[in-house]
Ligand code: HGY
Ligand code: MN
């Protein structure tokens with residue numbers, strides 16, 4: 001058949017028009033996609049069985065039996081969501097779906113399922129179940145993203161962001177010998193959950209397209225101000241030290257009050273000093289002594305040794321350093337006065353990280369289209385996102401925590417708020433995938 005130029009142009013215009021139309025229709029169809037909120041609730045309840053405690057929360061510390069069982073449950077959910085599941089050498093759980101443009105850097109979403117001792121059912125769990133739900137929604141609606149897509153459940157978030165620091169290459173060989181809350185060293189723990197600490201470097205990633213994490217706020221700003229979605233502007237840095245105070249253990253009945261080297265008394269002064277120094281300058285910085293062990297630990301022995309934890313947090317690493325220097329100097333004074341010795345050992349450093357401007361705008365825009373109010377806010381809690389920020393742009397979506405309670409069995413977020421957050425995650429993923437092709 002002979003075709004003249006006019007006909008050709010006409011048919012080309014028709015084809016382009018219908019392509020454009022189908023692209024628009026596709027775009028519109030994507031706009032109406034929603035997650036299944038009831039299914040997220042069911043999965044949160046399902047996971048709550050592993051490590052559940054009488055207080056109504058869970059103790060699912062990393063590398064415990066409950067953690068391992070919870071991870072097995074999660075692997076099942078990932079498979080149901082048609083994700084291809086692997087465990088990397090660091091023990092992170094990864095569920096993948098291929099993208100239509102395999103050369104693009106991967107788009108990651110996820111969170112963690114390990115908890116603090118006597119923790120709740122929402123910290124980390126909401127983001128993990130929300131991410132799997134996003135994957136399942138995409139699979140059910142046959143949406144193929146351009147980017148390779150991964151749901152990542154990071155291991156041992158609560159013990160110092162261990163899994164995500166392995167992914168960005170910051171986890172050191174020395175840290176593997178630290179004893180975790182499970183009683184196992186990190187090295188033993190990684191093996192226990194199916195990783196391979198001898199091949200840790202293979203868990204290290206080069207570049208990611210983005211990492212977006214849904215999480216409960218863990219503070220009361222959204223709940224008090226009745227705002228549905230927090231758009232995180234940055235995540236605090238967190239530094240941990242073990243502080244050992246050496247005194248002299250002696251008889252509590254025969255050693256006069258003016259002749260003691262009481263390590264616990266020095267520790268008490270130190271704890272007061274931390275609080276005073278941290279509150280002596282303006283800002284949102286926080287400092288905590290959250291763990292203390294006095295030895296030998298008997299009513300009739302003057303404590304000869306104390307080991308306690310010191311934690312400092314701020315969005316500005318320089319401020320953390322400044323506070324630490326002041327605390328260190330004051331500790332030397334207390335040591336002189338009390339004839340004790342203070343030794344500081346840095347055990348974990350999580351660098352502060354701003355979130356990416358353009359991912360914030362996808363989150364804000366997705367929330368707006370869903371009719372949800374937003375607020376730009378910092379995160380006072382640490383998250384794996386701060387480590388992923390070393391590998392590419394990151395964003396975080398917060399949903400309200402009732403009463404701002406977290407790290408407690410009384411942690412709670414309403415199912416509707418969780419579904420809202422997961423929908424914002426879904427649409428942020430779609431926006432990113434549409435826009436970012438370079
Ligand atoms: O400790 C934290 O900030 C976090 O919940 N892992
Ligand atoms: Mn936590």
Ligand code: MN
Pocket residue numbers: 112123124157215382383
């Ligand atoms: Mn968390």
